[in-house]
Amino acid sequence: MITSARIEAMDLTGLKVMVIDDSNTIRRSAEIFLTNSGCQVLLAEDGFDALAKIADHHPDVIFVDIMMPRLDGYQTCALIKKNPQLAATPVIMLSSKDGLFDRARGRMVGSDEYLTKPFTKDSLLKAVATHAARKAGTGL
Numbered sequence: 001m002i003t004s005a006r007i008e009a010m011d012l013t014g015l016k017v018m019v020i021d022d023s024n025t026i027r028r029s030a031e032i033f034l035t036n037s038g039c040q041v042l043l044a045e046d047g048f049d050a051l052a053k054i055a056d057h058h059p060d061v062i063f064v065d066i067m068m069p070r071l072d073g074y075q076t077c078a079l080i081k082k083n084p085q086l087a088a089t090p091v092i093m094l095s096s097k098d099g100l101f102d103r104a105r106g107r108m109v110g111s112d113e114y115l116t117k118p119f120t121k122d123s124l125l126k127a128v129a130t131h132a133a134r135k136a137g138t139g140l
Contacts, residue, residue: 013038047071081110090131
């Protein structure tokens with residue numbers, strides 16, 4: 001188990017993390033937490049906005065809100081995971097809903113984790129550290 005002290009000690013410097021959420025408050029909160037931990041942060045308001053940025057920047061970890069206009073989080077995650085160049089990129093679903101159905105649907109479209117909003121700094125950074133390490137093959 002990763003403790004708060006261990007999260008603080010982790011070097012997340014240089015990791016590219018994308019946050020896709022239609023809430024400006026959520027995007028800005030995540031941006032502050034991640035930037036203060038050394039991450040390079042990419043922001044998107046919805047799935048359409050995100051897909052172009054993902055193709056250009058190839059983030060290491062992607063957080064995606066479920067409930068968004070135009071292209072929701074499930075659709076966005078499915079499109080990311082269907083792309084062979086992006087399939088290994090960890091996608092973490094963000095939602096204010098914490099139901100079993102929502103979690104199961106996230107898994108069905110390929111999400112790697114499900115984080116409930118409002119998230120804490122520790123939960124956000126733990127998710128980044130865990131999935132970036134898995135993607136790099138180092139584990140924790």
